[in-house]
Amino acid sequence: MASENAQILPNVKRIFLVLSGKGGVGKSTVSTQLALTLQNSGFKVGLLDIDLCGPSIPRMLGLENSSVHQCAQGWVPVYTTPDQTLGVMSVGFLLGNKDDPVIWRGPKKTAMIKQFLTDVYWQDLDYLIIDTPPGTSDEHISVMENLKSVRCDGAILVTTPQAVAVGDVRRELTFCKKTGLKVTGILENMCGYVCPHCSECTNIFSYGGGESLAEMGKVPFLGRIPIDPKLTKAMESGENFITSFNESVAAQTFISIVKNFIIPREETMDVSEHQ
Numbered sequence: 001m002a003s004e005n006a007q008i009l010p011n012v013k014r015i016f017l018v019l020s021g022k023g024g025v026g027k028s029t030v031s032t033q034l035a036l037t038l039q040n041s042g043f044k045v046g047l048l049d050i051d052l053c054g055p056s057i058p059r060m061l062g063l064e065n066s067s068v069h070q071c072a073q074g075w076v077p078v079y080t081t082p083d084q085t086l087g088v089m090s091v092g093f094l095l096g097n098k099d100d101p102v103i104w105r106g107p108k109k110t111a112m113i114k115q116f117l118t119d120v121y122w123q124d125l126d127y128l129i130i131d132t133p134p135g136t137s138d139e140h141i142s143v144m145e146n147l148k149s150v151r152c153d154g155a156i157l158v159t160t161p162q163a164v165a166v167g168d169v170r171r172e173l174t175f176c177k178k179t180g181l182k183v184t185g186i187l188e189n190m191c192g193y194v195c196p197h198c199s200e201c202t203n204i205f206s207y208g209g210g211e212s213l214a215e216m217g218k219v220p221f222l223g224r225i226p227i228d229p230k231l232t233k234a235m236e237s238g239e240n241f242i243t244s245f246n247e248s249v250a251a252q253t254f255i256s257i258v259k260n261f262i263i264p265r266e267e268t269m270d271v272s273e274h275q
Helices: 027-042 106-118 139-147 165-181 208-217 229-237 249-262
Strands: 012-019 045-049 068-072 075-076 086-090 125-131 154-159 183-194 221-227
Touching: 012 027, 012 165, 027 086, 027 125, 027 154, 027 183, 027 229, 027 249, 075 125, 106 139, 154 165, 154 208, 154 249, 165 183, 165 208, 183 208, 208 221, 221 229, 221 249
Parallel strands: 012 125, 012 154, 045 086, 045 125, 154 183, 183 221
Antiparallel strands: 068 075
8 A cells, every 4th residue: 555655756747637527528539539549649647537336448449458567666557569658557456367357445546546656666757647536526535635735737637518417527617626726628528429420520419508507617618529430440459540540530620639739839740740
């Protein structure tokens, strides 16, 4: 178990949380694509999955059969490529069987999150993306309490266009303000459906809820991600969507978010050159 005196992410330059008040809006997909975009942009990236009861990131990156090893400094994350530019940590790597449920009470979840934040040997990272479960409960509070000693650079709030989803994310926005967490912006996911034959985008849900919420909360609106069958297929197979479908609307939106809202101005580079 993590030492009480363990340092919190001492060699991580920037930390971003991906949040939402509602499940099923695509936080893990967004977290994964942001991490891949940063990796493709030439940065060294970590992706921490603290959705303890629904650890889907190992499958999204084709790492389901991987396991975590120990070194003198702690757990070694699972890397997606031999150059070790994207490391991943998830409770999914610690389960004996990928179908095993995580049936834990709050204190055990809190202890595991602290261990993830103190006992993973990330080495030097430019960015750490933390994928969170829905809501504003134990897991979020645990992350915020453990990150008090370090600077969290911002939260990316994910919603879908429907009013019921926007209402839940509004509560998440209030949570961020009450805990002093800077909101990088709001992303509207599943906004329209891209036809795989003609590439036309049709709004099958309502439209504009995320942008309206951003205006109301006086935070940046990051953009819209349509439902794209190519993205869904890439998530199922562990394919790098950002590399394989660089010209798609979804990939270009992720690239724009990274370039305009995540990379500091002094480090802004032409992201497209690294795809």
